[in-house]
Amino acid sequence: MTDSRPRVTVxxxxxxxxxxxxxxxLLLADPALVLLSHDLSxxxxxxxxxxxxxxxxxxxxxxxxxVHGCVSCTLREDVLPALVRLARDRPGRDIVLALPAVVEPxxxxxxxxxxxxxxxxxxFDSFVTVVEAASVLDDLSSAERLRDRGLHSSGNDRRRVADVVSRQIEFADTLLVWxxxxxxxxxxxxxxxxxxxLAPWAVHVRVGSTPSINVTALSASLRQRDRHDPGVPGILTRAMCGFPIGIxxxxxxxxVNAMLFRSHRPFHPARLHEALASIAGEALRGRGQTWIASQPDTVIGWESAGGGIVLGGLGRWLAxxxxxxxPEANGLRRLAADVGWDPYYGDRQTVLSLVGLNMDVDRTSRRLTACLLDDTELSAGEDAWRTLPDPFAGLLTPATAETD
Known part of the structure; x- marks a missing residue:
């Protein structure tokens, strides 16, 4: 059957x-196209x-x-209703939704x-992230928060510039390098x-290196490609669902280099806490999932950018x-857990992707490995793990622990 719903390119x-x-x-290439945008100043x-x-x-x-000024309120109270209204009032006309700079797709x-x-x-046809080549390296290396540039969306918006830029790039199915x-x-x-x-799964398109742009060709590379798959999980839960998280x-x-770090062993909470700053300083970007011995039931999401690390609870391990x-869990997650099930740890495991500029991969791997439980600590068993000194106690569910 033909799907008559308007396509949305984000x-x-x-x-x-x-x-x-x-x-x-995109507007020049298709006169029937409608552009929806918002000014959040x-x-x-x-x-x-x-x-x-x-x-x-x-x-x-x-x-x-x-009622409340924030990004989530804007999405809920204006962006979504506007999309529905445009589709109803202008049937047959596809939509381009241009997100403000601080909104994560x-x-x-x-x-x-x-x-x-x-x-x-x-x-939704495609999620395109437009990357300005002249500034992206500085933004990904920046330790500034949005507040430092006057771009924060609310009083409690503590996001870093590098956080936002990384997430915009990682979620894209298409990257347009301007x-x-x-x-x-x-x-x-x-x-x-x-x-x-940062986004090996995305299609990469580059424009602007010559004085002229082929409008028709560029539009054809971005629109009506059906690249967006709503079944693909977010970046922090990709590994749990069996998707690659990096290279x-x-x-x-x-x-520019990258590394993957995997381990079924849990981290020692105190040693991990002590090493976080050095690990964050080594890589431009880190993301993935992990677990610590003192909180063995909790899946912990790991994000590092701009010299800081944010750890947050993502729910409970199936084990x-x-x-x-x-059955309450995502079907892909259950399938991935079944394939990789460990007789001792179950589905508990650390999977981290780190990307850096001339990153010392061997040293970073040694640091992470040194934070894992050793054989003696491991053999003490889960009851003993729960009594380990834990700087993260009370911080990972449901709130987040943030380290500069």
Missing amino acids: LAGFSSAATAAAARV GVRDGVVRRSVRDAARVLENAQTRL EALAAACAASPAVSEAVR DRPGNDPFTTGRVDSLLHR HDPDGEYG ALPEDRW
Whole structure:
């Protein structure tokens, strides 16, 4: 059967100028296309400005007041209803949704997946992250928080610039690298290498290195490709569901390298806590899942960027649940657990992906390995593990522990 729902192409990216340029290209290529965008400059005061336009004119320019000024409120109270309304009022016209610079596409996807009205009205064709080649290396290396640049969406928005940029890149099924003429080959190669290691599953498209852009060809590489798969889990739960979380390439190229670290053994909480700062300083980006001996029931999500690490509870391991509750878990997760089940640890395991610039892979691997329980500690058993000194006690469920 033919799916008559309008296709939605989502454009995300930390450079508002590059994202806007990509949106203009898509409008020029298809006069029937509609662009939905939001200005969040007043969001901390509860004000959001919404714009709808096509290639010829502005169709809407309205201001919305939110009960609470934040990104999640904007998605729930304005972005999602606007998508549904545009699909209803302009049937047959595909939509480009250009996200503001501080909005992470995974948050949008989660909000849409939880809304039957959105699922009935539109289908998501592709999540495109627009990367400005001139600034992405600096942004991924930055220790600044959004607040330092005046970009925080609320008073409690503590996200780092590197956090947001990394997540935008990792969630994409398509990466559009917006370059400029005259970039030196080494910088170009370094940017491409870094993006490949951050998002090896994404299709990479590059424009802007020449004075002109083939609008039709660029549009065809981004739209109506059906690249978005709503069944693919978010970055922190990819490994639990059997999806690759990164690549192991210690040598790398252009000074960019990557490593995967896996272990069924748990981390010693005190040794891990002591080593976090050095591990965060070694890699530009780290992500994945882990567990610590003192909290053996809890899946811990690991994210590092901008010199800091955030650890947060992701729920319980299947091995810590009675079997009659396993059907509550994602089917892919149950299948992955069955394939990799360990007779002693069950589905508990650490899977981390680290990406860096000239990262010392051997030293980082040794640091992580030294944080695991040794044979003597392991043989003491789970009851003894739970009594280990734990700097993370009370922090991982449901809140997060953050280390600079």
